[in-house]
Amino acid sequence: xxxxxxxxxxxxxxxxxxxxxxxxxxxxxxxxxxxxxxxxxxxxxxxxxxxxxxxxxxxxxxxxxxxxxxxxxxxxxxxxxxxxxxxxxxxxxxxxxxxxxxxxxxxxxxxxxxxxxxxxxxxxxxxxxxxxxxxxxxxxxxxxxxxxxxxxxxxxxxxxxxxxxxxxxxxxxxxxxxxxxxxxxxxxxxxxxxxxxx
Numbered sequence: 001x002x003x004x005x006x007x008x009x010x011x012x013x014x015x016x017x018x019x020x021x022x023x024x025x026x027x028x029x030x031x032x033x034x035x036x037x038x039x040x041x042x043x044x045x046x047x048x049x050x051x052x053x054x055x056x057x058x059x060x061x062x063x064x065x066x067x068x069x070x071x072x073x074x075x076x077x078x079x080x081x082x083x084x085x086x087x088x089x090x091x092x093x094x095x096x097x098x099x100x101x102x103x104x105x106x107x108x109x110x111x112x113x114x115x116x117x118x119x120x121x122x123x124x125x126x127x128x129x130x131x132x133x134x135x136x137x138x139x140x141x142x143x144x145x146x147x148x149x150x151x152x153x154x155x156x157x158x159x160x161x162x163x164x165x166x167x168x169x170x171x172x173x174x175x176x177x178x179x180x181x182x183x184x185x186x187x188x189x190x191x192x193x194x195x196x197x198x
Contacts (some may be wrong), residue, residue, distance in 0.1 A: 035148070044074060062170045066167045144170045
């Protein structure tokens with residue numbers, strides 16, 4: 001009986017520790033989401049999001065517009081777009097993003113795309129190769145705020161010198177309950193990355 005009580009106490013203690021740890025992680029993700037580290041770099045890296053029939057979705061458009069503003073403000077002279085071809089689609093997210101930026105006046109020669117990535121980790125591995133091939137040193141990461149902590153961690157693991165610049169006017173950030181849902185999911189995905197490198 002005493003043994004069972006001790007096991008129960010240990011079990012409850014571990015649950016409390018895990019909940020505290022998870023809460024701290026959520027707080028860190030939320031804190032990082034508001035930090036804009038932007039300064040001069042070699043390239044701007046835009047993390048892909050959905051494309052709808054050859055046009056960027058509202059979330060993707062917000063990321064592209066943010067990158068465009070950084071580019072026009074001379075924070076970087078090159079733009080790297082990520083995002084592969086989704087299920088039952090024929091066009092990659094990155095190629096849709098490239099078309100959008102060209103229509104906005106960005107020269108095709110300064111835009112690089114990766115079309116192989118279907119996860120953030122896969123995309124950043126491709127970005128690391130582009131950085132190496134183009135002899136670049138530092139990049140500005142553009143995505144929604146909830147994404148930034150994991151992006152920074154992955155970049156560090158890939159030896160990419162990165163600065164975070166979260167999108168200001170994303171639809172996700174405007175709806176607090178939606179943003180909190182994404183942050184909760186991101187905490188789980190962050191743990192999965194630490195454990196399994198996915």
